[in-house]
Amino acid sequence: MSDKYQVISILKKDAILQLLKKNERIDGRGLEDFREIEIFTNIYNKAEGSARVHLGDTKVVAGVKASIGIPFPDTPNVGVQVVNAELIPLASPLFEAGPPGEEDIELSRVVDRGIRSSEMIDNKKLALIPGKKVWMIFIDIYPLDYHGNLMDAFGLAAVSALLTGNLYETEINEDDIILKENKIPIPINHVPIFVTIGKIQNKLIVDPTFEEEMVLDAKITYTIDENNNICGIQKSGTAGFTIDELIMARDIAIEVAAKIRKYLPLKKG
Amino acid sequence: MSDKYQVISILKKDAILQLLKKNERIDGRGLEDFREIEIFTNIYNKAEGSARVHLGDTKVVAGVKASIGIPFPDTPNVGVQVVNAELIPLASPLFEAGPPGEEDIELSRVVDRGIRSSEMIDNKKLALIPGKKVWMIFIDIYPLDYHGNLMDAFGLAAVSALLTGNLYETEINEDDIILKENKIPIPINHVPIFVTIGKIQNKLIVDPTFEEEMVLDAKITYTIDENNNICGIQKSGTAGFTIDELIMARDIAIEVAAKIRKYLPLKKG
Amino acid sequence: MSDKYQVISILKKDAILQLLKKNERIDGRGLEDFREIEIFTNIYNKAEGSARVHLGDTKVVAGVKASIGIPFPDTPNVGVQVVNAELIPLASPLFEAGPPGEEDIELSRVVDRGIRSSEMIDNKKLALIPGKKVWMIFIDIYPLDYHGNLMDAFGLAAVSALLTGNLYETEINEDDIILKENKIPIPINHVPIFVTIGKIQNKLIVDPTFEEEMVLDAKITYTIDENNNICGIQKSGTAGFTIDELIMARDIAIEVAAKIRKYLPLKKG
Amino acid sequence: MKKVSNITEVIKLLDENGIRSDGRRLDEMRKIKIEVGVLKNADGSAYIEMGNNKIIVGVYGPKEVRPKHLAIPYKSLIRCRYEMMPFSVSDRKSPSPSRREIELSKAIREALEPAIFTEEFPRTMIEIFIEVLEADGGTRTASINAASVALADAGIPLRDLVTAIAIGKIDGKLALDINGIEDQYGDGDMPIAMMPQLGYVTLFQADGIFTSEEIEKAFEMAKKAIWNIYEIQKKALKSKYLQIVKEVDINE
Amino acid sequence: MKKVSNITEVIKLLDENGIRSDGRRLDEMRKIKIEVGVLKNADGSAYIEMGNNKIIVGVYGPKEVRPKHLAIPYKSLIRCRYEMMPFSVSDRKSPSPSRREIELSKAIREALEPAIFTEEFPRTMIEIFIEVLEADGGTRTASINAASVALADAGIPLRDLVTAIAIGKIDGKLALDINGIEDQYGDGDMPIAMMPQLGYVTLFQADGIFTSEEIEKAFEMAKKAIWNIYEIQKKALKSKYLQIVKEVDINE
């Protein structure tokens, strides 16, 4: 994606910048409006949880798989959480097949940290035999159609798949885990929402489209829990923010998160 | 090998096509003749079994190694079989060093499936302590000199190495396996033969040479067991076959397999 | 580094060759002089042992890490030793990021063999529960600034880090290893010194600089223990040596090793 | 993650009335749904549900070949990547390509290429990306059904659509369109792809054991099913076209 | 290898007097030492000790881009590689790049690039190589402090130095410049990099939970510390320059 800068025409770039001066956006949205959100959950039956999220034209999927594994030695009493995201070429001519690059890795690590810091999953309930056997929760996220702001779409898909996901009930028989017929919801404590705000010249815009991303100077992602605490921050892009901009962006993010939260699927159980 | 198409001259290509119209081949063979076959077995002493196969100028080797390992969880009572083929640059200027590409992988998977589907190896006899310890059989196949039809040569080499291979006799001592002095043959049930038939325009030819492969439209490999059952099929190439052609090819394959079978080394034990 | 040959100017090359005819070197050294040596040890506290070695302008670091692991099946009663060297781009515009190439691997394997053959580490003392648990000693070596003769600098850094390194004292409690508060020196038997001698036309020179390496015909590295035994040899480069040259180089190496030995840090314990 | 059934329990794939574990007859296909033009970035796309299989396909091209030296002077280079998402199967699949995925990418590409007028676009490439979202036996044939529709949706001139179905063997009998359990516990699997109008078979594979007669019978079963699927493919393409026409109407 | 403490033992990061486990107050920074021009091959270089962190940075460029097609027509391509040496941490790190190292390489690059007049060197590249020799919490901020000095040492025109510090949260309180134990057992970590003169924040990350107020307070704490570090960076650069001047004097 190193040649993203060549992707949109100078005319379009100018149009975006001219409109922004008047606090307008090329798709008619206000600066702090996000695109239409649609969330479909439990759609792939081999997954313990799944979600397809549409954020405007951006479409992504997330799937949750669970398996029984061994805990890390330094956290013997909590489950294991793995987040993986891959920018597959299906979703954009800018993405290439191959092992995850730095963009894929950043996206998955920001989602991972947001879920972890918010303590979304009640990790202690995932320990089956402390020190020996725990649930490992794998969250895999893929774009299907990339039209900007994968960060927030990925976060929303991961969170939606977890919220509506199920695990087999277990029974412990000495050192063996027996999976029972019944399924119970993945234990959930909190729900983080990811809000990315772009900076173009001195304007802050919510939920940038692909074309806006092409002219952005920098981006800031705030992860917000249901108590309006910040449980994750990630700045990216080749410019900086003033502290005032960052505080303003934080306030916008808190407001936007509250609105997005209404789209969430109902928590199971 | 993406530029195989540049490898032979247009004159040679024309010659092949002109001859075929008269049901003749550039090396004088009839359409359903295979090249001279030579098989040498038990030639590399570090291997549990080994074979060198000459199919005309095409020369390949296969070696069998065995080690004691853990069965797959879903097949606790059968041994493990691994087939690996690599197109090494020794054998042709068209092959490149590096991890196996799609051609290497297809070849090894077709051999693997043929051996597996025919139940050539008596897999259940490879379970030493059910669910815990089984023989793992590795079959590694390499070309030395590539002059067409690696598929059939690879299959013949793998089968010959297995047929004449040996394993240590074992003794079970609680959870340990003790290898004894004596060696016994690898347990064999059936013997598959791989027959590849090429299609050029509307002609079907057996055992294509390298030059014929360069002008082939498509190939079909049938794997045939000693009861003339089909235990494997693989079509490749960028054209299609009519159903009649496929049935004709099947009949040719069954006939050819019976002839090739006579070249097989004697089964051990 | 395949285009090393383009790196220095023909003028400089000529200067080096002209001087050598008079048994002089471009930096004023005699043919058998090595550059100034400085060794700093125990400088990185997360490592069990560490050393920074300056050999003229060439600067390298080595760090020793220890962990408890499982011995190799064929050597159940000795510890495991792993040497790894990587030519990182920090140290030279000629080095590229990525997995170790053949030069990195040769360097680390020569250091590894020298340490192993000299029996520097008292490997048997690293077995904690024979056949089950042993100390694994990892020695990682990196260049910081490359100005020739990484071989000898790498060897000296590895040896210095081992000589001054420490392991936790252990207590065995059935099948568990308990690490105690106290630290004891890594058990050391012998101390090898690596001496590389370059051949330019028919001259032998000790400790070649980067510029000399660019005009060298071949190199020979002798590893010498404190009894003047040879515990490692490695010839490299695209020319050969006469047997007389190799014997002469061996004698030079023994003399030089004795001088370098005086720079070694004091052995612990 | 799937609950492992008691392994002593015998898996019964066919009941006394010849009815399969999912209620189908031996010659009965699973439900198929195809949607066309589901992605905006891809030049052509399709989504298929074939039983529980859920697969999405995007096609890009003809476009410039990268790296350039791979360009073929007299035809378009076809690339195909078949990938199962980690959550599409019972035990999470590692995200890196498996040997199975690499082989199937080649087999599917060689099933589709015969239908493409590649010689009309020399020095270009056409890329076919197949993502399996949920797998339940027969993903390669479902992928081919969706991919040929996606190629048509991309406006790439085709000799014919490519249509595919698998014949399996369960309890010693041929069965149309086997599902995951039938594939796992059955006796054989024989996927077949055809250009129905032209009568060419472009994918043909098998594992398991088949007699000569079974192969001929399998072709008969496959042909019938393939004509049915072919209609569904065409209807899917037409419905998108009709929709476009309607949109144009509305806009006028 | 670190001795694992008895895990039932509670880690106390703050005593009854508000003093941290290493004796510092909540708003107290660790000692910083910066040396400039420590490497001969690199065009610019710096070595930093920030508490127990020991990091060396080398900068090469502006130089020709390889491979050529990655060159950007209107600015310099910035590359950054952050690597922890295997022996820099308690449990040996595998020498191949971890996902964490790959992410931090990007974050650090994007913290430094805003300060570089990249548009002055179109079609070139500038490479920043960061090697962590010993790690004890805050390696990314220490790396940025050293890297911006190394860029200046390489003579690359900068809008401002980039200066960085992390604010952590321990026992529910904000703490300046947290160390490894505080990072591991604390409640949060918020690294911040700024161009102090220009007032721009170029790196801003967080994990753990922070209230809105804490973020504002963290900025205040960070700004103060950043100005202090800025002086240390400038002094380090000046001292090398003075040294050069002296050498010139001597030679005259």
Place this chain on the structure above:
Amino acid sequence: MKKVSNITEVIKLLDENGIRSDGRRLDEMRKIKIEVGVLKNADGSAYIEMGNNKIIVGVYGPKEVRPKHLAIPYKSLIRCRYEMMPFSVSDRKSPSPSRREIELSKAIREALEPAIFTEEFPRTMIEIFIEVLEADGGTRTASINAASVALADAGIPLRDLVTAIAIGKIDGKLALDINGIEDQYGDGDMPIAMMPQLGYVTLFQADGIFTSEEIEKAFEMAKKAIWNIYEIQKKALKSKYLQIVKEVDINE
């Protein structure tokens, strides 16, 4: 897979009469057989049996360098790949190149290159592919013996053949041409390659411990053996040449 002997049992490499476990005297070489021109695709090839070692070598070139930017303006680029087949050793070797194989590829290349008039073929490359089919100690020296014959068979002008042998140390005594068991349980291994006519040593390695005197004695032992092998190499080349002459005769 090899049966693991009772490990308490001491391996005796030399009996009271100074006879080795395979019946040889200390200065006795294993049998060598070399065949030339065994492959049709390769420009030159050779097959060697040296004791139980079985190795095949193919040489391609001089040919165009790929990728082009690796071409050297004033000489031929020599490439060498030494590979052990997975079944060539007691415990199956993984097919991907090991660190040992990568090092030996370099050492063997640098043993052969001194003999090649590389400057006669600027901007070309010569590729040497070595495949070990069965290994029993001394594969690198056997590989060199075969490879230099294969280079000659390819018609590449050579200053001299390169001929190689290993000297080992068992029970404290130097032993010529050690086999696998002697290598594994012995005290040292010192492979040596020479251009016999020109008197140059082009490969020289050692592990284990040797005194200064032992090195000189090893050279003496090696030189004698190398002259013997040299004759075998030349005879192998001549026999192919004679065969060709005979074939020509027949055809006339």
